[in-house]
Amino acid sequence: MKKETRILFMGTPEIASHILEGLINADYNIVGLIAQQDKPVGRKGIIEPVPTKKVAMKYNIPVYQVAKIRLDYEFVKEINPDLIITCAYGQIVPQGLLDIPRLGSINVHGSLLPKYRGASPIQQALINNDEVSGVTIMEMIDKMDAGKMYLKKEIPLTKDDNYTSLYDKMKQAGLEALLEMLPDFIDGKIEGEEQDESLVTFCKKISKEEEHLSLDSTCEQFVGYVRGLSYTPGGYLLDNGQIFKILKAEKLNSLIHGQIGEIVKCDKFGLVLQLKDGQVSLLEVQKQGKNKMDYKSFVNGNQNFIGKVLK
DSSP: OTTTSEEEEEEOSHHHHHHHHHHHHTTOEEEEEEEOOOEEETTTTEEEOOHHHHHHHHTTOOEEEOSOTTTOOTHHHHHOOSEEEEESOOSOOOHHHHTSSTTOEEEEESSSTTTTEESOHHHHHHHTTOSEEEEEEEEOOSSTTOSOEEEEEEEEOOTTOOHHHHHHHHHHHHHHHHHHHHHHHHTTOOOOBOOOGGGOOEEOOOOTGGGBOOTTSOHHHHHHHHHHHTTTTOEEEEETTEEEEEEEEEEEEOOOOSOTTBEEEEETTEEEEEETTEEEEEEEEEETTSOOEEHHHHHHHOTTOTTOBOO
């Protein structure tokens, strides 16, 4: 059944490339890839293939990179897929395209639906200091992340998890969930479960402005944003107009000993930042143009940092 089922994969970033390669290695018949267009990478702006394209090229799978898929998808009829699988494709997929494959279209979504429909589910679980996250294999329909759910896989979260670590866990959980449900799905043995609309929450794409951490946050809110933005792109405060990234932090206490934004001390607990309802320990930081480092290494080279007020 694997070889007979023609699968068209739609996805672009690293998480999608991991799942695509996992499907290939599990002997599924991937007849094509639709991905976002290649973009400049790094300071030199060199055009590189997107991660899924690199995988497809490795296995000689045809690649289609369409500027606006909602306007240009007639070519999919010629590919004649039985099933479309999407993961972080990056564009709204029109219903006309979803209707082409006889088995329908399914998506790997980075939350336990109906929680966190939208563009930033991995980050939001961390920002909100959730104790569990996960993936949902779901039906693709023309309403955002609203289709039937076929399989969920939970991922327990620890206080040390950040976006980078959860992204890695999500890649593996997404692949495992997909490989677990695909045989029965292809055989028509999974009906799916409708989402409870009363439990739906939404999350938008993280904006550039939100990378600038708010000093009006509580300690818990501040730590949540640090986790959700680390290590990429990295939340920051400003030190005399210079970006000062905070890549790991934890709540220390409920003391008020300085003005909000002030680095009040540095001891065995970390570089201590005053917030409105207590203090947080900054454990990993990065000055603009420098490498990230733990707080001890940072303080050794920045003896005058205590007493500074960050904005």
